[in-house]
């Protein structure tokens with residue numbers, strides 16, 4: 001589903017003439033199979049978010065290849081990647097990234113508008129999705145009127161509404177209390193088991209790492225360890 005080959009990346013900071021190169025990822029090789037949950041752990045600054053941003057196409061790799069669903073996405077330009085992203089990738093972020101001036105319904109509906117789906121179909125799909133995450137009765141609430149767990153469920157509903165085969169998550173439970181975290185992890189496992197959605201999740205949190213069929217540790221931009229989970 002996702003294949004990363006010999007991926008290296010660095011950032012260049014500073015003004016011309018006084019530039020510093022910050023090497024971030026070195027020679028990363030990684031495969032995520034269809035229907036797998038792979039979790040990536042590593043200390044702060046080890047390159048986890050950079051790896052996820054490269055797979056998401058938000059940044060372009062300096063070296064190496066990224067394939068997602070048979071498509072060499074590392075060769076796509078911004079417009080083509082945007083199109084590929086809306087069809088294939090869903091995102092869950094620690095900070096939810098909901099639009100505060102839009103209701104729960106409008107936030108979840110947004111990807112369907114971007115996809116050009118008509119009014120009637122959008123209403124039907126959005127209501128179904130809000131029902132699935134248990135928030136239909138909160139559809140007219142703005143993000144500021146919802147709890148952290150409810151906001152994260154809105155963001156998951158928004159990620160799921162276009163039926164993406166892959167969900168990329170960056171610290172998905174980072175803003176949640178432990179009870180809400182447990183609920184969310186259960187939900188992710190159900191989505192994986194029942195809908196076959198593939199997950200690539202980066203986290204600091206052992207409880208999140210444990211839901212991975214495999215856990216990969218990044219250290220200073222290198223994959224240093226891969227652990228297959230015994231509990232899945």
Ligand SMILES: Nc1ncnc2c1ncn2[C@@H]1O[C@H](COP(=O)(O)OP(=O)(O)OP(=O)(O)O)[C@@H](O)[C@H]1O
Pocket residue numbers: 011012013022024042043044045046047048049050051
């Ligand atoms: N846009 C950028 N420009 C320059 N340096 C960057 C940029 N983004 C990240 N870095 C650097 O790359 C390194 C890896 O950062 P990254 O955010 O990938 O780490 P991380 O493992 O996700 O950390 P955390 O767990 O704290 O989120 C860090 O040294 C960071 O300062």
